[in-house]
Amino acid sequence: MDLFCGRCEGLYEVSRAAVVVTGVALRTAGPPDVASARPDPEAASLDVPLVARVDGLLEDVDFPDDRKGSLAAAVVHELLPGLPAGRRGLFLGTGLSSLTPDELRRDLYPSLRGGVFDREWLARDLEQGRPAPWRHQPERVTAVLAARLGAVRSETNFSACAAAAQSIAAGARAVARGDVDVALAGGHDSMLHPLGYLSFVVLGALSPSVGRPFDRRRDGFLIGEGAAVLQLEREDDARARGAPILARFLGAGSSVDAHNVTAPHPEGRGAALAMRRALHDARLEPGDVDYVNAHGTGTTVGDIAEAIAIHDVLGAVPTGSFKGAFGHCIAAAGAVEMAWCILGFGLGRTWGTVGCEEPDPALRCSVLLRPKNEPPRVVLSNSFGFGGQNCALLFGRP
Amino acid sequence: MREVVLVSHCCLAPVAPSNTVAGFDPVAAGLPRKSLKTMTRAVQLGVASVLTCVRATPGWAQVPPERRGLFVGGSPQQGDVDDLSAAIEAAGPVPDLRAFAERGEPLIPPLWLVKGLSNNVLGYASALLDLRGDNGNWCDGRLGGAVALCNAVHAVAEGRVDLAVAGGADALVGAEAIFGVPCAEGAAFFVLVPRGLVSGSVRQIRACLPRELAGMDEVGELGAAALPVALARAIAAGRGFEGGGLTVAGVTDS
Numbered sequence: 001m002d003l004f005c006g007r008c009e010g011l012y013e014v015s016r017a018a019v020v021v022t023g024v025a026l027r028t029a030g031p032p033d034v035a036s037a038r039p040d041p042e043a044a045s046l047d048v049p050l051v052a053r054v055d056g057l058l059e060d061v062d063f064p065d066d067r068k069g070s071l072a073a074a075v076v077h078e079l080l081p082g083l084p085a086g087r088r089g090l091f092l093g094t095g096l097s098s099l100t101p102d103e104l105r106r107d108l109y110p111s112l113r114g115g116v117f118d119r120e121w122l123a124r125d126l127e128q129g130r131p132a133p134w135r136h137q138p139e140r141v142t143a144v145l146a147a148r149l150g151a152v153r154s155e156t157n158f159s160a161c162a163a164a165a166q167s168i169a170a171g172a173r174a175v176a177r178g179d180v181d182v183a184l185a186g187g188h189d190s191m192l193h194p195l196g197y198l199s200f201v202v203l204g205a206l207s208p209s210v211g212r213p214f215d216r217r218r219d220g221f222l223i224g225e226g227a228a229v230l231q232l233e234r235e236d237d238a239r240a241r242g243a244p245i246l247a248r249f250l251g252a253g254s255s256v257d258a259h260n261v262t263a264p265h266p267e268g269r270g271a272a273l274a275m276r277r278a279l280h281d282a283r284l285e286p287g288d289v290d291y292v293n294a295h296g297t298g299t300t301v302g303d304i305a306e307a308i309a310i311h312d313v314l315g316a317v318p319t320g321s322f323k324g325a326f327g328h329c330i331a332a333a334g335a336v337e338m339a340w341c342i343l344g345f346g347l348g349r350t351w352g353t354v355g356c357e358e359p360d361p362a363l364r365c366s367v368l369l370r371p372k373n374e375p376p377r378v379v380l381s382n383s384f385g386f387g388g389q390n391c392a393l394l395f396g397r398p
Numbered sequence: 399m400r401e402v403v404l405v406s407h408c409c410l411a412p413v414a415p416s417n418t419v420a421g422f423d424p425v426a427a428g429l430p431r432k433s434l435k436t437m438t439r440a441v442q443l444g445v446a447s448v449l450t451c452v453r454a455t456p457g458w459a460q461v462p463p464e465r466r467g468l469f470v471g472g473s474p475q476q477g478d479v480d481d482l483s484a485a486i487e488a489a490g491p492v493p494d495l496r497a498f499a500e501r502g503e504p505l506i507p508p509l510w511l512v513k514g515l516s517n518n519v520l521g522y523a524s525a526l527l528d529l530r531g532d533n534g535n536w537c538d539g540r541l542g543g544a545v546a547l548c549n550a551v552h553a554v555a556e557g558r559v560d561l562a563v564a565g566g567a568d569a570l571v572g573a574e575a576i577f578g579v580p581c582a583e584g585a586a587f588f589v590l591v592p593r594g595l596v597s598g599s600v601r602q603i604r605a606c607l608p609r610e611l612a613g614m615d616e617v618g619e620l621g622a623a624a625l626p627v628a629l630a631r632a633i634a635a636g637r638g639f640e641g642g643g644l645t646v647a648g649v650t651d652s
Contacts, residue, residue, distance in 0.1 A: 003405075003457030003561075003595050016556075045496040046503070096474060096516070138474060139539040153607045155545050158474070158516050158537035166534055170549065177552070179607060194498075201503060202511050256468065258530045261436075261521035262512060273464055273530060277558075387521030389533060 016176040020398065021247040022238050023082060023231030025075035026186075026339040027054045028326040029224055032351040033371050036326045037210065037222045046197045048206055052224035052327030053192055068094060069141040071227035071332075072188035076145045079184060079231050084241060086181030089153040090146045091171035092229075093163025093187030094138045095331035096196070141188070153180055158331075160385025161295070162254070163187055165334025165393050168230060169252035175232050183232045186335030190225035197223065203262075205299060211328075212355040213296035213321035214303050214367045221297045224327020228339035247342040250284065250378065250394040253277025257388030264302055264384065268309030271295075274390035275313040275380060282394045284378065286314045289394070291350055291368070291376035293337050295384045296321025297328055298355070306382065307365035314380070318368040324355020334383035338393055341379045345397045348375050400592040402554045403600035404646060407565075408451035409630030410443050411584035412617040417571055418583055419443065428453075433522060436512045438475045443585035444519035444567025445526070452527055452563055455589045467531040467559035469550040470519045471542025471566030471622035477514035481507050519567055532558040542566050542622030544608035544642035547588070547629075551605035551644070554590050562590045568621030582618035586626035599649050601633070608643040 029052035030036030037050035054071065072092060139156045146154035155170060157163045164187025171185025191199070200206045200223060207220035238245055255277060257270035264271070279286065292314065294306055298321070310319060322337050329336050344351055350372040359367040378396045410419050425431055427446035437445065448468070452458050458466075485502030515521065517535040524530070532553045536545045543566025550564030565587030574581050590603060611625045620627055625642040632639040632646070639646040 002597055003455070003460060003591060046499040096514075137539065138537045139541065142538070154538075154541075155608075156536060156538040156541075157534060158472075159520075159533070159535045160515070160517055170534070173552065173556070198503065198506075199511050199514075202506055202508055254532045254534070255464070256520065256524040256530050256533050258463065258524040258528050260525065261515060261518060270530065277532075281558075385517070386515055387517040387535070388524060389517060389520065389535070 018235040019172045019175050019232055019249040020235045020238050020245045021230050021249065021342055022233050022243040022245060023079045024228070024246060024339050024342055025078035026226065026228035026336050027071055027074055028226040028329065028336050029054050030326050032322045032325045032340050033354060034325060035210065035354050040192070042194060043197050046194065046201055048197045048201065048223070049208060050210065050222055051192055052222055054225055066141070067190045067192070068188050071190060071225065072141050072145060075186065075227045075229045076149070076184060079229060080149065083231070084182055084233070088149050088151045089171060089174050089180035089183040090142060090149055090151045091155050091167040091183055091185040092142045093157040093159065093167040093331050093335065094141065095163065095189040095191065149184065159389045160387050161330055161333055162383045162385040162389040162391040163331040165381065165383035165391035166254060168335060168338060168393055169254065169391060171232050172249040172252065175234055181233065181237060184229040185232055186227065186229035186339070187332040188227035189329055189331040191223050191330055192225050207298060210355055211298045211324040213294070213298040213324050213353055214359050214363055214365060215356040216358045216360045218298040218300065218303060218360070220299055221323055222327040224329045226326065226329040226332045226336040228332065228335040230339065230342070245398040247345055247398060248396045250396050251278050251282025252391065252393050253281055254391045257390065259388055261387050264305040266305055268305040270388055270390045271306055271309035271382065271384060272313050274392040275309065275382070278380060278392040278394050284394065289314055289317055289378050289380045291379050292317050292319040293341050293379055293381040294319050294321045295382040297323055303363060307363035311364040316366045318366050320351055320353040320368045322351065324353060334381065334391060334393065338381045338395065341381060342395060345375045348373055350374060350376050399555045400557060400594065402551050402590050402603050403593045403596060404603045405589050405591055405596055405600055406451050406454045407586065407588040407630055407633060408447045408454065409586040409627060410447050411586065411627045411630070412582050414616045417580060417618045436509050437518060437522065438513060438569065439583060440472060440567050440569035441475060441518040441522065443569065443583060444470065444472065445523045447565065447567065447585040447587040448519065448523040448563055449526060451587045451589050458561060458589070461561045463528040463530040465531050465560040466529040467550065467553050467562040468520055468524050468529045468533045469546040469562060469564035470535045471546040472516065472519055472535065472537055473568050473621055474516045474537050475514050475518060477510035481510035529563065540610045540621060540624050541608060543625040544611065544644065547626065548605040548608040548643050550590055551603055554592055560591060560595060563587055564590060565626040566622035568623040570619055570621050577619050579614065580618035582615065582620050584620050584623040584627045586623060586630040599651055601649055602647040604645045606643050611642045
C-alpha cells in the first residue's frame with residue numbers, strides 16, 4: 001500500500017446546503033461595550049484582582065452544584081421552546097470541571113492531603129447517588145441536555161479555548177450534511193473557582209489590573225465565564241417555516257500549530273492557516289471580511305502572534321476583542337463572542353475593544369477602539385487554545 | 399463526497415486477563431524522553447499509537463502538513479497529585495485558601511498544569527508529526543472515540559484533509575469505584591485517506607451518527623478507547639466492523 005501524493009494538491013471542493021442562524025442565546029458578565037469585571041472574595045485570596053462573573057444563574061434546579069452546567073442549561077432552555085420539529089443535535093464545547101469552594105474544602109482538599117482521591121470520598125458520594133467524579137465529567141452536561149432536547153446526535157468538544165468555535169463548525173456541517181435538521185451549537189465554561197484561578201495564576205497569564213487587548217500596556221487577561229448556543233438550520237427549512245434569519249454561516253477553518261502545547265507559534269502560523277481555511281471554506285476573498293473578532297486575550301505574546309497572522313491573511317482589517325469587557329470565557333469564548341457579533345448584525349453595531357486605549361504600535365493591527373453604529377457584512381472570529389488548536393469562523397449578515 | 403478508506407492502524411491494548419498494556423515502553427515507541435514527565439499514562443499510550451500508525455503508512459510524509467488532520471477521543475487529564483502535595487502540606491492541616499495561596503502556591507511546579515491539559519495527545523502528536531490540518535479533541539466518555547472517528551471520516555470525505563489520524567486513548571485503571579466495573583487502559587488510532595490517493599489493500603470506512611458501543615471489552619472498561627480498540631480487534635481478526643456509527647468493510651484492493 002502506498003499513497004500517491006501528487007493528487008493532494010489543492011482543496012477538494014464540496015457543495016453543501018446553506019446554513020443560517022435562527023436563534024441565539026447567551027450569558028456573559030455584561031455587554032461587549034462595558035467593562036464588567038469586579039473583585040471576587042475567593043479570587044482575592046489567590047491574588048486575582050478582578051473577575052467577570054455572570055449574575056443570577058444558579059436558579060436552575062437541575063444543575064444546582066455545577067456552575068458550568070447551569071450556564072449551559074440557561075442557554076439551551078432559552079431556545080428549547082421554539083425549536084422546530086425534526087432531528088436535533090447538540091454540539092457543546094467545554095472545559096475542565098468547576099469546583100465550588102465548598103467542594104474544594106470538603107472533598108478535594110482532604111483527599112489531596114491523603115495523597116490520593118480517597119475511596120471514602122467516592123463511597124460517600126456513591127451512597128448519595130452522586131459520584132463526585134462523574135458530577136465533574138464534561139460529557140455529563142451534554143448528555144443531560146441532549147436528552148432534554150431529544151437529540152439524535154451530541155458531541156462534547158474539549159479543544160481548550162477553541163472548543164466552542166469547533167463545536168459551532170461541527171454543528172453547522174452536521175446540518176448542511178443532513179445528519180440533523182436543527183443544531184444547537186456553542187459552548188459553556190467557568191473557571192471561577194479556586195482551582196481554576198490557581199491554574200492561571202501558576203501560568204502567569206492573568207492581568208494584575210484590567211484586560212487590555214492589543215494595548216501597549218497589556219499584561220494578561222481577566223477570567224470570565226459564559227455560555228452561548230446558536231440555533232442552526234438549513235436556509236430552505238428556515239424560510240419554509242418563516243423563521244427569522246439572524247445570520248448566515250459562511251465557513252470555518254481549523255488548524256494546529258504543531259509547535260508547542262502551551263505557547264503559540266511566534267509568527268501565528270496555525271492562526272493564519274485557520275483563517276485561510278475558513279476563507280476557502282466560505283469561498284471568500286480576504287477583502288470580503290470587514291471585521292475580525294480576534295482571540296485577543298491581552299497577553300504579550302498571544303496578541304503579537306495573532307496580529308501577525310491577521311495582517312498576513314487579511315491585511316489592515318478593523319479588529320476588536322471582547323476580552324477587556326467580559327473577560328476570557330475560556331472554552332466558551334468562541335461561542336459567546338460569535339453570538340455577540342451576530343446580535344450586532346441586528347443591533348446595527350460593530351463592537352470595539354474595551355480596555356484598549358493606546359494600541360501597541362509594534363502590532364501591525366487596525367484595532368477598532370470604540371463601537372460603530374454600522375454592522376459589518378462579514379465577521380471572522382478567531383479562537384485559539386492550549387495545545388495549539390485554532391479555529392476561525394465566518395458569519396455574514398442575513 | 400470522496401470515498402474514505404482505512405489504510406493502517408496501531409492498537410495498544412491489554413491481553414486478557416491483564417487490564418494493562420504489557421511491556422509498553424514509551425521511549426521505544428518514539429516519545430521524547432524529556433516530555434514524558436508532562437504526559438499522563440493515557441497520553442503516552444495515545445501519542446505512541448498515533449506515531450506508530452502514521453509511520454506505518456508508506457508515503458504519509460508526502461502529504462502536506464496542512465492536509466494532515468488529527469481527531470482524538472479521550473478523557474480529562476489530571477496533573478499529578480504528588481505535584482500538589484507539597485503545597486497542600488505547606489498550607490497547613492485546615493483548608494484555608496489564603497494560606498494555600500501564600501505558602502502553597504509558590505511550591506506548585508508549572509508542569510502540574512501542563513500535565514493536566516486534556517488535549518495533550520493532540521498537542522504532542524501534532525508537533526511530533528507536523529500534523530497541522532483539521533482537528534478536534536472530544537472528552538465524551540465512551541462516545542469520545544466514536545465521535546473522533548466519525549468526524550475524521552467526514553473531514554476526509556468532504557475534502558478538508560487528505561490524511562486523517564483518528565482514534566482514542568484512555569487509562570481508567572484505578573477508577574473502578576467510579577465506574578463500578580473492571581477498568582482497563584488502551585489506545586487505538588487509524589490512518590484514513592481518500593480512496594483515490596492510495597494503491598494496495600485497504601478497507602472502506604463510512605460514518606453516520608456516532609453512538610456509544612454496546613458492551614464492554616473483555617479486559618474491562620476502556621472509556622474513549624472502547625470503540626477504537628474494538629475496531630482494531632475486528633481488523634486483527636480479519637473481520638468487517640459495524641458499530642458506534644461506523645461501518646468498516648473487509649479488505650479490498652484499491
